[in-house]
Amino acid sequence: MSNSDPAELPSGMSPARARSIRANALGIGVATGAYGISFGAISVASGMSAWQTQTLSLVMFTGASQFALVGVLGAGGGAVAAVVTAWLLGARNGLYALHMAPILRARGWRRLVAAQWTIDESTGMGISHEDEPTASRYAFFATGLSVYVLWNLGTLLGALGASSLDDPARFGLDAAIPAGFIALLWPRLRDRSSWAVAAAAAVVALALTPVTRPGVPVLASALVAFGAGWLLKGRR
Amino acid sequence: MWPAVLIGSLGAYLLKLAGFLVPPRVLDRPAVRVTAGFLPVALLAALVVVQTFADRQALAIDARLAGLAAAVIALLLRAPFLVVVLIAAITAALVRAMGVAS
Numbered sequence: 001m002s003n004s005d006p007a008e009l010p011s012g013m014s015p016a017r018a019r020s021i022r023a024n025a026l027g028i029g030v031a032t033g034a035y036g037i038s039f040g041a042i043s044v045a046s047g048m049s050a051w052q053t054q055t056l057s058l059v060m061f062t063g064a065s066q067f068a069l070v071g072v073l074g075a076g077g078g079a080v081a082a083v084v085t086a087w088l089l090g091a092r093n094g095l096y097a098l099h100m101a102p103i104l105r106a107r108g109w110r111r112l113v114a115a116q117w118t119i120d121e122s123t124g125m126g127i128s129h130e131d132e133p134t135a136s137r138y139a140f141f142a143t144g145l146s147v148y149v150l151w152n153l154g155t156l157l158g159a160l161g162a163s164s165l166d167d168p169a170r171f172g173l174d175a176a177i178p179a180g181f182i183a184l185l186w187p188r189l190r191d192r193s194s195w196a197v198a199a200a201a202a203v204v205a206l207a208l209t210p211v212t213r214p215g216v217p218v219l220a221s222a223l224v225a226f227g228a229g230w231l232l233k234g235r236r
Numbered sequence: 237m238w239p240a241v242l243i244g245s246l247g248a249y250l251l252k253l254a255g256f257l258v259p260p261r262v263l264d265r266p267a268v269r270v271t272a273g274f275l276p277v278a279l280l281a282a283l284v285v286v287q288t289f290a291d292r293q294a295l296a297i298d299a300r301l302a303g304l305a306a307a308v309i310a311l312l313l314r315a316p317f318l319v320v321v322l323i324a325a326i327t328a329a330l331v332r333a334m335g336v337a338s
Contacts, residue, residue, distance in 0.1 A: 060245035060249070090248040097253070173325055176328075178300060181287060184280050194274070197277045229274050232270050
């Protein structure tokens with residue numbers, strides 16, 4: 001790796017630790033790349049072009065928001081509802097950035113790259129090495145690079161694969177969309193309050209479906225999160 | 237769809253960048269942190285039910301529900317993401333092929 005690479009081996013970290021971080025980063029990248037394949041296929045099956053699908057993975061680069069944007073558009077929701085849903089889902093990345101900024105101390109173009117790579121996986125790896133700032137930075141950038149490259153490669157494979165299918169519903173790809181969302185939701189159902197929020201949001205969305213435009217029920221469910229956040233702010 | 241793709245993508249990037257530019261005390265409050273944790277839970281749960289039961293503005297029970305049930309079983313068995321999605325798609329396709337549901 002060149003000296004200007006943000007993932008260069010920093011001094012003061014043992015080679016064994018750097019090796020283990022690189023192996024973990026690659027493993028996480030391969031797993032996300034596999035789910036990039038499903039995003040590429042689902043996005044094209046929802047009516048996006050392969051170019052639009054790839055642009056989302058290159059520029060938006062935050063899985064849940066990408067799935068939400070193509071899901072809402074594909075279900076007949078308006079562009080505004082799709083975009084706002086994607087932003088609300090991406091808002092957590094801003095808080096990850098807030099947490100990582102003092103550890104990463106990135107300036108100039110490195111800050112622009114660090115921002116783009118601030119997602120669940122890179123932040124999780126960065127936080128798990130917080131005892132040593134150099135290791136934490138290395139873990140963040142190695143995971144960001146690995147996930148960025150493999151997520152985009154997976155997207156390309158999935159988009160090209162789905163483009164060659166004539167009728168996606170026949171292959172059950174419409175059922176893959178809710179499956180993708182529940183797989184993203186699953187690890188977040190950690191305690192009773194998250195289960196309660198999920199159940200209330202599901203009820204709100206179902207109740208509003210017959211009486212509002214597609215896209216609105218999902219957006220309205222965000223109010224459940226705001227309400228629960230306001231109620232529980234002092235207890236966590 | 238290009239405006240949604242481009243504006244959505246740019247906004248998502250700016251949300252990430254904002255965390256590097258905004259002074260921490262502006263956003264680092266318990267209410268903001270708890271709400272930010274609940275937002276993906278609420279939106280993803282809503283997306284699950286809408287994508288399973290909604291056919292535009294009508295509610296319907298069809299092969300997608302069988303796919304979702306299969307996905308939940310796969311998640312309980314700790315299957316990885318791609319396997320969960322594949323099992324849901326295959327289940328829905330099989331249910332349709334057998335003529336059990338549309």
